[in-house]
Amino acid sequence: MSSDDERKKQGLISLPPELVEKIFLYLDVEDIARLSCVCLAWREIANVDHIWLHHCMERKWMRFGLHDNILQELPLCKPQSNVSNTSPYFRLYIPKETRLSPICRWKNVFIRVLHLFKNWDKGRYTLPLTLKGHKDQVKAIDCNRTCIVSGSEDNTVIVWSLSTGSKLFDIKVHSDAVTAVKLKGNMLVTGCADSSVRVIDSTSGQLAFSLQGHQGSVDHLAIIEDFIVSAGTDRTVMVWSISQQKHVHTLRGHVDEIECMAHSGYTVVTGSWDKALMVWDIRQEDAVQMLHGHREVVTCCYCTEDTVISGSGDSDVRIWRIPSGECLEVLSAHKAEVYCLACSTDVIASGSSDSTIIIWSYSGSLLHTLMGHLGVVRCLYINEFRLVSGGDQKKINVWDYRSGKLLNTIHRNPTRLHKLLVTDTKLITASPETPGTVTVISYW
Numbered sequence: 001m002s003s004d005d006e007r008k009k010q011g012l013i014s015l016p017p018e019l020v021e022k023i024f025l026y027l028d029v030e031d032i033a034r035l036s037c038v039c040l041a042w043r044e045i046a047n048v049d050h051i052w053l054h055h056c057m058e059r060k061w062m063r064f065g066l067h068d069n070i071l072q073e074l075p076l077c078k079p080q081s082n083v084s085n086t087s088p089y090f091r092l093y094i095p096k097e098t099r100l101s102p103i104c105r106w107k108n109v110f111i112r113v114l115h116l117f118k119n120w121d122k123g124r125y126t127l128p129l130t131l132k133g134h135k136d137q138v139k140a141i142d143c144n145r146t147c148i149v150s151g152s153e154d155n156t157v158i159v160w161s162l163s164t165g166s167k168l169f170d171i172k173v174h175s176d177a178v179t180a181v182k183l184k185g186n187m188l189v190t191g192c193a194d195s196s197v198r199v200i201d202s203t204s205g206q207l208a209f210s211l212q213g214h215q216g217s218v219d220h221l222a223i224i225e226d227f228i229v230s231a232g233t234d235r236t237v238m239v240w241s242i243s244q245q246k247h248v249h250t251l252r253g254h255v256d257e258i259e260c261m262a263h264s265g266y267t268v269v270t271g272s273w274d275k276a277l278m279v280w281d282i283r284q285e286d287a288v289q290m291l292h293g294h295r296e297v298v299t300c301c302y303c304t305e306d307t308v309i310s311g312s313g314d315s316d317v318r319i320w321r322i323p324s325g326e327c328l329e330v331l332s333a334h335k336a337e338v339y340c341l342a343c344s345t346d347v348i349a350s351g352s353s354d355s356t357i358i359i360w361s362y363s364g365s366l367l368h369t370l371m372g373h374l375g376v377v378r379c380l381y382i383n384e385f386r387l388v389s390g391g392d393q394k395k396i397n398v399w400d401y402r403s404g405k406l407l408n409t410i411h412r413n414p415t416r417l418h419k420l421l422v423t424d425t426k427l428i429t430a431s432p433e434t435p436g437t438v439t440v441i442s443y444w
Helices: 001-011 017-025 028-034 039-047 049-058 105-122
Strands: 129-132 138-141 147-152 156-163 167-171 176-183 186-193 195-202 207-210 218-224 227-233 237-241 246-251 260-266 265-273 277-281 285-292 300-304 307-312 316-321 326-332 338-343 347-352 354-359 366-371 377-382 386-391 398-399 407-408 419-422 426-430 435-440
Touching: 001 426, 017 039, 017 049, 028 039, 105 398, 105 407, 138 419, 138 426, 138 435, 147 176, 147 338, 147 435, 156 207, 167 307, 176 218, 186 218, 186 227, 195 227, 195 366, 218 260, 227 260, 260 407, 265 300, 265 307, 277 300, 300 338, 307 338, 316 338, 316 347, 338 377, 347 386, 354 377, 354 386, 377 419, 386 419
Parallel strands: 138 176, 260 300
Antiparallel strands: 129 435, 138 147, 147 156, 156 167, 176 186, 186 195, 195 207, 218 227, 227 237, 237 246, 260 265, 265 277, 277 285, 300 307, 307 316, 316 326, 338 347, 347 354, 354 366, 377 386, 386 398, 398 407, 419 426, 426 435
16 A cells, blocks of 8 residues: 555544544445455444444335344245355355454344345245145235244144244134134234134134124234224124124125225225225224225225225226225226235335236326236235235246336246235245145245
8 A cells, every 4th residue: 555545544544433434424335345445443433333324224224123123034944055146045254263343233234134135136035935734725824023824725724933934833723714814913813704703822823712793704804903803705894802802893884795905094995896995994883985986896905094095807996085085096007807906105006917017106197017927916015125926827026116127036936826925035925726835935
């Protein structure tokens, strides 16, 4: 190093530490990484939490270091060789003998999340882990941070470990097909074709209590504060108190079977084969609003406190204002029925049996038409970073929905799928085949 370079380096180090750290905050991550390689002193200056916390906040990665702690995330199965450079496994090499101080917490978080996002973008994932145990089709799945739950037409519910895929409990308390499952904390709620709602402790597999009142299959569930909300083929929505273990009230209004349900806060929206949507406040017995406009069954819905989005067999997506009930926009571009919806704060994604996904703005503008599926697009998931779609021919695609770019296609999915869950690190699918299976693909 020249004497001039040495003076510049010493000049920066001689500044007050708080001023040096302020300078580092104006640098991008690549520049910080390069400067950290110059000398031990600069590396130590860059190895402080608030610099890396700043960059995590800029990218909306804060939660990965808080409640979704990526520092504790383990690989789904034992790491193997990576000859093809497709392994998602994270390895951070730290020499046993080093003068360097340990990597600060938020730098560690940043490095790991950056690795995870590159895995999603480049399609680096594990071989699928297939969970076998059901004897008939899997009708419903849900997961939390520790377990996956699957309900089947074989009248059973199985609780699986999310980290290892091992079977934890095989719950046999249902007398007919399990058609809906919902997890909240350690509480597992199931809906059954025998018309019952059951509450089970997911950590022990033990039945806590049952709720009877429906006259048909319970196909949709929600857990809202101290309430369970259930809807089914008897055309009613029922509200139950968890703490009191009893029926609160029944919401009536649909004249045909309920096909979909969504909720936001105490607002619940249901769509039906009667072509209508109903908006409910579950604290009241009467409907807040009935929304008419679709010409066929309402197949999917989504809601916020003041907006309802609906998709229908008439191939339209509609945006409604509540509680006024005004239809703000009719989004017509699909050539066949709309099968599924996923909504972020910025956009609406609709999947159809015409094999396309359309990205819409809330003002009704068509932003992108995504083509990459064969057959029906059956499942969609969206967050602030990416869109995941699942459809016929075992196909799962990962998209950058802002640009409309296909990031990668999951080529190793072993079965057809009709249910899809997405976590920060995993894809979980359920097959409509018999015997039913659940497949887990890890990006970590």
